[in-house]
Amino acid sequence: MSYIGRFAPSPTGPLHFGSLLAALASFLDARANNGQWLLRIEDLDPPREQAGLKEQFPDILEGFGLYWDGELELQSERLEHYEDALKQLIDDRNAYLCSCSRKEIQQRTDTSVYDAHCYLHPPEQTDNCAVRVCCKDSLISFRDIIQGPHAYNLAMSSGDYIIFRRDGFYAYQLAVVVDDYLQGVTHVVRGSDLLDETPRQIHLQQLLGYPTPAYAHIPVANNLEGQKLSKQTFAPAIETKDAVELTYKALEFLGQSPESGLRNAAQIELIEWAIANWDIHKVPNVPGIQFLQEQ
Numbered sequence: 626m627s628y629i630g631r632f633a634p635s636p637t638g639p640l641h642f643g644s645l646l647a648a649l650a651s652f653l654d655a656r657a658n659n660g661q662w663l664l665r666i667e668d669l670d671p672p673r674e675q676a677g678l679k680e681q682f683p684d685i686l687e688g689f690g691l692y693w694d695g696e697l698e699l700q701s702e703r704l705e706h707y708e709d710a711l712k713q714l715i716d717d718r719n720a721y722l723c724s725c726s727r728k729e730i731q732q733r734t735d736t737s738v739y740d741a742h743c744y745l746h747p748p749e750q751t752d753n754c755a756v757r758v759c760c761k762d763s764l765i766s767f768r769d770i771i772q773g774p775h776a777y778n779l780a781m782s783s784g785d786y787i788i789f790r791r792d793g794f795y796a797y798q799l800a801v802v803v804d805d806y807l808q809g810v811t812h813v814v815r816g817s818d819l820l821d822e823t824p825r826q827i828h829l830q831q832l833l834g835y836p837t838p839a840y841a842h843i844p845v846a847n848n849l850e851g852q853k854l855s856k857q858t859f860a861p862a863i864e865t866k867d868a869v870e871l872t873y874k875a876l877e878f879l880g881q882s883p884e885s886g887l888r889n890a891a892q893i894e895l896i897e898w899a900i901a902n903w904d905i906h907k908v909p910n911v912p913g914i915q916f917l918q919e920q
């Protein structure tokens with residue numbers, strides 16, 4: 626079986642220990658399966674983007690010995706593919722225009738589930754509209770390689786969700802599904818903070834006639850307050866000079882029990898050991914683990 630995995634960071638904040646976990650786990654799973662590992666920068670949200678970051682990501686990954694296959698892809702250069710998929714969904718009546726502002730929705734309903742107002746009453750003007758996908762009573766179930774079986778009723782959990790925003794940007798859900806399909810991705814290994822996004826992605830794959838890849842969601846690293854390490858919680862940026870120490874810690878976090886002698890190994894040696902000894906079934910099947918940061 627051919628295996629294609631990927632790492633897809635967004636340049637909204639620097640790479641931190643949580644990013645390293647996702648990069649390393651997806652890389653090791655690909656390499657241990659003699660697969661390819663792709664790098665895609667998810668730069669679809671320019672207002673939230675931090676200048677200069679996406680240029681740094683490739684250097685940092687190389688500094689950690691994580692070399693990708695093929696060309697680095699930038700989502701900002703792939704808009705025509707998202708447009709094609711959007712058009713297909715609208716033409717097939719699986720998606721519709723929505724002119725509601727957040728305020729209008731809040732005034733009509735007190736839940737976070739969209740009330741399908743614009744499906745029932747299509748907007749007269751097409752400018753300044755979002756596009757939503759019809760969920761009806763879609764039941765989506767899947768078996769995550771690490772987190773086990775999951776089932777969702779989309780109509781109850783999210784309602785008709787947005788794939789194109791009123792401010793003119795494509796939503797993450799659509800872009801990630803189109804890219805995974807066009808790049809032939811067979812395995813998605815990423816943080817469990819994205820577990821709840823998975824049913825909408827599988828739903829879109831079904832509507833667009835794409836195959837569903839295998840999913841494996843690793844635990845996220847939480848700080849002492851139980852918050853996920855992220856830009857918002859001021860997670861420190863990872864630096865290449867700490868590659869061995871951080872990679873060793875990441876392997877421990879991922880349940881791989883690296884030999885203590887590897888603490889003093891060269892980064893390339895550590896990565897080679899990790900590929901040869903990678904066992905995805907040793908990754909803890911919990912959503913998050915507290916990670917003690919040494920400052």
Ligand SMILES: [Zn+2]
Pocket residue numbers: 722723724725742743744
């Ligand atoms: Zn609407």
